[in-house]
Amino acid sequence: MSINLDRRKKYTRMVLKNSFIQLLNEKAFSSITVKEICVLADINRSTFYTHYTDQFDLLYQIEAEIIEEMNKYLNECNFVEEEESIEMTEKLLEYIKNRKEICQTLLHRNTGTSFEKRVMDIAREFLLNKAINMKTTEASYLSTFIISGALHVIKEWLANDTKESPRRIAEMISQFTNKGLLFMN
Amino acid sequence: MSINLDRRKKYTRMVLKNSFIQLLNEKAFSSITVKEICVLADINRSTFYTHYTDQFDLLYQIEAEIIEEMNKYLNECNFVEEEESIEMTEKLLEYIKNRKEICQTLLHRNTGTSFEKRVMDIAREFLLNKAINMKTTEASYLSTFIISGALHVIKEWLANDTKESPRRIAEMISQFTNKGLLFMN
DNA sequence: GACACCGTGTTGGATATTCAACAAACAGTT
């Protein structure tokens, strides 16, 4: 998205995205029509097609934007040491909290969305990259185990309206990671 | 405002009006520039001039719309008897409550705004027309006394975020009108 | 199968808005 985008285009995309997200909160993706997106957004349907191919395209672009933003946000940190893992987790959670509505919507969808996978990839890259040697099969499964667990913790956190602080959740995830059930003792 | 107004025009006018009202809440009318209205509204300045002549025109149109809506709202009631005064007052207060933000802004301005006078005219017409014989000088002063008092009650009510119900305020105004200080006994 | 309705993808012309630029007026500073 160019920095010099005409403000009309910006507005149009914004309202189409927001309307689509609102509808996603109310009904299944497969039952959402281009027409109702445009009615809700108060945008002419032909204009929709100058920006997006269809609902899949719209969804994909929304997801891509969030992923790009997330990456950017996380790349703004210059962490150096291994104990930075908890800080990175916190940072990721801050981002998610800031965009909690769209993140909840996208992570909550009941299809095998690529968004969930993309978030897991980011988490894997930023949170575990320096903590686990990825060269063994076990390590690969372990990282999947950990990231999947973390993701579902995040989903629950979102469902609880991000009541706990990002730091608190980051600490919990870190301890679950390091101690597993030993954490309960 | 035609029923078939192009949606782009509708949007443009809406954001210009809302931005102007927001600025009115923050600073004096005389210090508000066309430029900052447009910046806040994210609308090109030349577009402002296709809709409005200047800030005065914008203000005037906003006021005219509110007055027209108010009249319409009040004309939807078919009251028949003299005791309907209290119902009309309530109705007017309902309208004001529904549009409390803009009403408070416009009534709160520290210039001799025509809006205040126009609201007083409406109040005079709907609330007192059947209750006071307007043919004497004293009656004219009396109605001015009553309407002015009522209007300042309304302003105070708005400043208290319309905490009391329109009915409660309507009853109070009615009793102040009918009994003056006897109400305190 | 015929019909009605709905959403879709597309088209062409009209319209509203954008943008950059200009000249002028205004206000503040030296």
Place this chain on the structure above:
DNA sequence: AACTGTTTGTTGAATATCCAACACGGTGTC
């Protein structure tokens, strides 16, 4: 008075969006 910065009112060309319409496909009803 000269200079600087800001806002204003305006202009013309480009652009984005609007609107109505069309043909088509899909669905449901009789």
